[in-house]
Each structure stands twice: as structure tokens, then as C-alpha cells.
Amino acid sequence: MSLRSELEEVLKELKATGDIEASAIVSRDGLLIAADISSNVNAEAFAAMSATMLGAAETAMSELGKGLPDRVVVESSDGKIVATGAGDRALLVVMTSPKANLGLILLQLGKASKKVEELLG
Amino acid sequence: MFDALVSEDLRDFSEEELDKLFVVHEEGIKQFLGRIPLGCIYATFLSGLYVEMEKIVGRAARGLIINASKNRGKIAGNAIRRRYEKKYGEMSVERAKMVARNMLVIWGKCFGWGKMSFKVNDTEFWLEVEDSLEATGFLKLKEKPKGPVCWMLLGYSWGLLEGLFNRKFEGEEVECKAVGGEKCRFVFRTI
Numbered sequence: 001m002s003l004r005s006e007l008e009e010v011l012k013e014l015k016a017t018g019d020i021e022a023s024a025i026v027s028r029d030g031l032l033i034a035a036d037i038s039s040n041v042n043a044e045a046f047a048a049m050s051a052t053m054l055g056a057a058e059t060a061m062s063e064l065g066k067g068l069p070d071r072v073v074v075e076s077s078d079g080k081i082v083a084t085g086a087g088d089r090a091l092l093v094v095m096t097s098p099k100a101n102l103g104l105i106l107l108q109l110g111k112a113s114k115k116v117e118e119l120l121g
Numbered sequence: 122m123f124d125a126l127v128s129e130d131l132r133d134f135s136e137e138e139l140d141k142l143f144v145v146h147e148e149g150i151k152q153f154l155g156r157i158p159l160g161c162i163y164a165t166f167l168s169g170l171y172v173e174m175e176k177i178v179g180r181a182a183r184g185l186i187i188n189a190s191k192n193r194g195k196i197a198g199n200a201i202r203r204r205y206e207k208k209y210g211e212m213s214v215e216r217a218k219m220v221a222r223n224m225l226v227i228w229g230k231c232f233g234w235g236k237m238s239f240k241v242n243d244t245e246f247w248l249e250v251e252d253s254l255e256a257t258g259f260l261k262l263k264e265k266p267k268g269p270v271c272w273m274l275l276g277y278s279w280g281l282l283e284g285l286f287n288r289k290f291e292g293e294e295v296e297c298k299a300v301g302g303e304k305c306r307f308v309f310r311t312i
Binding site (some may be wrong): 027 | 176177178179180181182183184185187188189191192
């Protein structure tokens with residue numbers, strides 16, 4: 001199984017937990033590695049924006065002397081976006097339905113990000 | 122102007138010849154293709170801009186610049202292909218390769234982005250740049266990059282190819298003068 005297939009498998013398992021509408025594995029510099037996103041979303045722009053959100057949050061937190069953020073959560077009435085680090089080279093980002101259980105999503109996201117980190121070495 | 126872009130192989134044209142063909146000087150303003158104003162920036166300003174962006178959003182600055190440049194390159198490629206097809210009919214693969222080379226020759230010789238050379242086969246497009254504007258800028262800064270830095274050229278060329286060929290490519294800068302390479306080398310592969 002190729003690395004990309006293994007990463008796509010991680011995203012599939014994540015989606016199976018329910019309430020996850022889209023997900024992506026993105027390099028820390030904002031380039032798309034793997035995605036499970038509908039074709040009407042620009043996956044490359046989604047990747048760049050996710051890395052930018054997390055990067056900007058890291059700068060803001062470290063400027064304030066509060067360490068590095070574990071994740072960035074964006075909530076709106078139509079859904080949530082959660083971006084979290086997956087090792088030094090990548091990050092994992094999901095888009096959920098508005099009624100998603102954030103606690104459960106974060107738990108699954110933590111497990112998935114560890115897998116991504118292992119796969120990317 | 123457009124006819125020369127899509128019908129002549131411009132690789133051996135001098136800077137002066139290209140300037141005469143594509144750049145109109147009017148009331149102190151230079152215009153590419155007779156309608157797009159041109160200006161100059163110094164290389165260290167461009168690379169300094171990247172350094173400042175990295176201070177704000179970290180490594181994501183690279184993806185932002187590449188992505189944005191790719192989108193604009195794709196718009197340019199699509200526009201050229203559509204204009205060509207309206208006038209001459211379907212653009213062949215060979216024609217698309219030539220137009221892509223021509224656009225990058227113009228970027229190199231008229232816009233000062235470095236001396237460019239090309240190798241093309243059925244599935245890969247290789248671009249080599251001597252004295253890339255972006256890499257040269259970084260070499261003159263005290264901040265040292267950790268990886269290849271020709272983000273705008275990578276993104277623009279990548280998008281240009283996708284627009285001209287009307288298909289997806291994978292693109293990468295595999296060697297960069299700013300991090301010790303002999304020159305800057307890019308590869309674009311069809312997916």
C-alpha cells in the first residue's frame with residue numbers, strides 16, 4: 001500500500017466516526033498531502049488556509065508567551081473546522097457538521113494525528 | 122503581440138527584441154501586451170516580504186504564496202488557451218508546450234526573473250533558472266532559508282501549465298540556489 005493510500009485510509013477511518021464532512025492532511029507549509037473533500041471545495045486553498053490558521057495561531061501564542069497551541073477550532077452556525085498538528089511535518093484538519101460532538105471529534109483527531117505522524121516519519 | 126506569443130519560438134530572441142514585441146512604452150509607463158502596466162521591485166524586497174510573512178504565519182507562508190501564484194498562473198494560462206482557441210481552434214500539446222516556454226522566456230528576459238531554459242517530454246516539464254530573482258534576493262539577506270524559496274515562480278509556472286494544458290500537474294522546486302544549489306530547478310509532472 002502506498003503512503004498516500006495509507007494516509008487516505010486514516011482520513012476514511014476518521015470520517016467513519018460520523019459528523020465529519022471533510023478532512024485533509026496538509027504539510028506544515030500549506031501544501032495538500034491527502035484529502036477527503038467534495039469536489040466543489042478547492043482542496044488546495046483549504047490546505048493553504050488551514051496551515052495559515054494554525055501558523056498564525058502558533059505565532060500569536062508564542063508572542064504572548066503561552067506556548068504552542070494544540071489545535072485551532074473555528075465554529076460557525078453551519079459547522080466547525082478543527083486543525084491540529086500531526087508531527088513536525090504535517091497537520092490534520094477536519095470540517096464537521098454543526099451538531100458534531102467536539103469532545104468526540106478531538107479524541108478521534110488525536111488518534112488520527114498520531115497515525116499520520118508515524119506514517120510520515 | 123498575441124500572435125507572436127503563440128506562434129514563434131521565442132527562446133533565441135534577445136531582451137531587446139522581446140521588449141520591442143511585447144512591451145509598449147507610453148507616457149513613462151511600460152505595458153506588457155499593450156495593456157498590463159509593468160514595474161520593477163528589488164529582489165531583496167520580494168524575499169524580505171516572504172521572511173516577514175513567515176514571521177506572521179510560519180511555514181504556511183510558502184503554501185500561501187505558491188497557492189496564490191498558482192491560481193493567477195492558471196488564470197493566465199486559461200486566458201491564453203481560450204483566446205488561442207477562439208482564433209485558431211484547439212491548442213495542441215506541442216503548441217501548449219511552446220506557449221508555456223514563451224511565457225517563461227518573457228518572465229526571464231523582459232521581467233528580469235532569471236535566465237530560463239527548458240526540457241520537455243510527454244509527461245514532464247523541467248525548468249532551470251540561473252539567477253532566479255527570488256533566490257538571488259535571499260542570498261543577499263542575512264536570514265537564511267531552510268528550503269527552496271522560488272515560491273512565486275514555482276506557483277506561477279505550475280498554474281500556467283495547468284491552464285494551458287487544461288489538466289492537473291504536480292510541481293516541485295527540486296534544487297534552489299538560495300540553499301546551495303548550482304541553479305534553481307523545477308519539475309512539473311502530469312497526474
